[in-house]
Amino acid sequence: MPELPEVEHVKRGIEPLVLNQRIEEVEFSNAVINGKEIGKDTIIKQIDLPMFKLYSEGYKITRVERRSKYILFHIETNDDQRVLVSHLGMSGGFFVVDTLDDIIVPNYKKHWHVNFKLSNGKQLIYSDIRRFGEIKNVADLSAHSSFSDMAPEPFDENAFAHFKHQLETKTYHKKPIKQVILDHKVIAGCGNIYACEALFNAKINPERSADSLNDDEQKRVFDEVVKVLRLGIENGGTSISSYRHADGKTGQMQNYLQVYKKKVCPVCGGPIQTKVIAGRNTHYCPQCQK
Ligand SMILES: [Zn+2]
Known part of the structure; x- marks a missing residue:
């Protein structure tokens, strides 16, 4: 997709x-x-x-x-x-x-x-x-x-304040952080691949409830989402699905993925786990993501 x-x-x-x-x-x-x-x-x-x-x-x-x-x-x-x-x-x-x-x-x-x-x-x-x-x-x-009801663009100045506010609302505070960052009312446009990657880079376990994240962890998750989306744009996106660009070329972002559909963690060498969270396949390292 x-x-x-x-x-x-x-x-x-x-x-x-x-x-x-x-x-x-x-x-x-x-x-x-x-x-x-x-x-x-x-x-x-x-x-x-x-x-x-x-x-x-x-x-x-x-x-x-x-x-x-x-x-x-x-x-x-x-x-x-x-x-x-x-x-x-x-x-x-x-x-x-x-x-x-x-x-x-x-x-x-x-x-x-x-x-x-x-x-x-x-x-x-x-x-x-x-x-x-x-x-x-x-x-x-x-x-x-x-x-x-869509969140601001993730690159907009007010996007973090919006994200932080949403995390603390009744709608989201008990939900797994992975599910929350996929919701366009919280962050606009972060799909499954980028959500897995951002949580890996932020070293946050995808199953943690939104309200368990302290201020520093909230900021880390948000910043990593923005970073991985920017990296994706620079590399023309991924070409994991049947998706092709207007010129028929494929994106190169799949070469930069750390955890999505991987078997081995590039940081600790341990096995990557796959779990369905809110209906979406989630790939993460239980060693590195706490
Ligand atoms: Zn690891």
Whole structure:
């Protein structure tokens, strides 16, 4: 599943090619069209296809933004502003190409779902093999519940204060710290791989309850989440899943992982344990993480 660093990488890759371009036409795949006909919101959510076209064709892309694991396309005409809110799901990806044939990963070429034809002659294409991803077209983000209670971006100045406050609330204080840092209301965009890595680097056992962490430990966990997300961005994310970048290349972050899906601890040489915490596989070293 693409996590924050992968999504940031996708955003950086497409932004220069789509910014300030007008969407001339939007085309949908048969899977999207047929899905709508049988009442299934395949990829395009909460809006019917003619309305989606009405609220995007002729609009100019004025800003591309990543928020947590979402990519937001701010679009406008002279008298209207909308936001395309996209989530890559398990295996989605955006490509900017001259023609569909330029998508070099065969599965992504085959499983394209939305094609935005742009005024510079490029096509912004959303592909998704497993179809868990989504694109919404909303008047503003306040209508979108995921954004109203989302934590600040982890790199924002106020993100630690928010994190610390959340840890001490009734909702979270008795929950395992691993589960808590996966919650986007506490930290935005820290997925499973990065949560395992951050707790390993912070030397904190993932099963500890949030309220058992002292001030120093809270700070360590937060700082390590930020560090590992930054490292992920620098290295283009991981390519552990079927995920591929817009250019078909894979990220290199998997070469920097310490504990995720490892057998042996790189620090003490002891065995890495795997445990399911809140439904997610968690890899950790019981020797090093207390
Ligand atoms: Zn160890």
